[in-house]
Amino acid sequence: ESESKEVLAAYHIPTIPMVIAETEDEAIAAAEDMGYPVVLKLHSETITHKTDVGGVRLRLMNADEVRNAYQLIKSGVTRAAGAEHFLGVTVQPMIKLDDGYEIIVGSSLDPQFGPVLLFGTGGALVEVFQDSALALPPLTTTLARRMMEQTKIYKALQGVRGRPPVDLEALELLLVRFSQLVVEQPWIKELDINPLFASSERILALDARVVLHEPDTKAEDLPQPAIRPYPIQYISDYTAEDGETYTIRPIRPEDEPLLSRFNEILSDHTVTMRFFSPVELSQRIQHERLARLSFIDYDRAMALVAVRRNPTTGEEEIAAVGRLTKSRFDDEAEFGITVGDPYQGQGLGTEIMRRLIDVARKERIGRLIGYILPQNGSMLGLALSLGFDIKHVRAKNIMVATLNLRELD
Secondary structure, eight states, rough: HHHHHHHHTTTOOBBOOOOSSHHHHHHHHHHHHHHHEEEEOOOSSSSSOOGGGEEHHHEESHHHHHHHHHHHHHHHHHHTOOGGGGGOEEEEEEOOOEEEEEEEEEEEEETEEEEEEEEOOOOHHHHHHHOEEESSOOOOOHHHHHHHTTHHHHHOOOOOOOOOOOOHHHHHHHHHHHHHHHHHOOTTTEEEEEEEEEEOEEEEEEEEEEEETTOOGGGGOOOOOSSOOGGGGGGGEEETTTEEEEEEEEEGGHHHHHHHHHHHHHOOOHHHHHSOOOOOOOEEEEEEEHHHHHOOOOTEEEEEEEEETTTOOEEEEEEEEEEEOOOOSSSSEEEEEEGGGGTTTSSHHHHHHHHHHHHHTEEEOEEEEEEEEOOOOOHHHHHTTTTTTEEEETTEEEEEEEEEEHHHO
């Protein structure tokens, strides 16, 4: 348990303070230092379900109760499993559970899909309630909320019978971090937080369990997530010609509101140059369309956004978007770029195109193709400057820009 909580803490998942005590006197000293009431739990490397062997003692109010609890845990484990399974106890402050909820958050392996996440009603009766939802990592805050919404306990977390609601945004963020842990640590076979205590004031991992793959497992044989993780390797800053700094990064599902505001700054001319005909703002900001553009499969497409921080409001704003969409049948991808009108003429379009080319190379795309209106002089000039071959298809009155990356490599 102690090592499990260290892993959680590395991913900024809050855990309850605890001290390992190998003797009765150490347990009493830890309790005195912590302040009563405290909880004693079995410290063992082999026993997972502590309550099954009497390995949890709650609401201990003084030194005598701590000493007695230590002896009961030791004798119970020795009787049920053997003395070799008892390594001492952990001492933790007693958390008042009346004002919150016990949740389970876990990860296990599916033979077909790899790591699978679980969220639901937790505590000692988790098998009885059987209230849980599954999802594939990695999660975004949006996906984390959808996962929670599938459970019965979600309604209670929103506040019920006079209880204040749980901080759902903090819970979303915890689930995102938990999913990142699962994706980034493939040697973890199983991981459970049960219970995860959630109230309006705090969220704490009260107990945790980690199971690793067998030591002789080869790295190449470790299960991989079914969904490709967010490609953080394509995040970096860019300083434009006017000196302003932008972060250019892959798009995320939670960027949908930013995409909506981005469309509001596009002129009719810019929209026509990108989509070859006018498109009403009401159509461009429809939820279904923006959700599709922001929630992408990074194996099939890549969208880079240039993001700035508004100096007045402090909020993020999208200044430009570049997109690659892979062909289903070969190693070709179509590109498209849109720069917001207030940010044109600062080199953003060229920089994003350079990065799309770099992404294409790293993703083993052999050829880029883009369709440009003949009157879109800025885009044609950009393509020419980066080595694209441009041909005029007279039948459609359209310019086709192609870049053979295999020849360049």
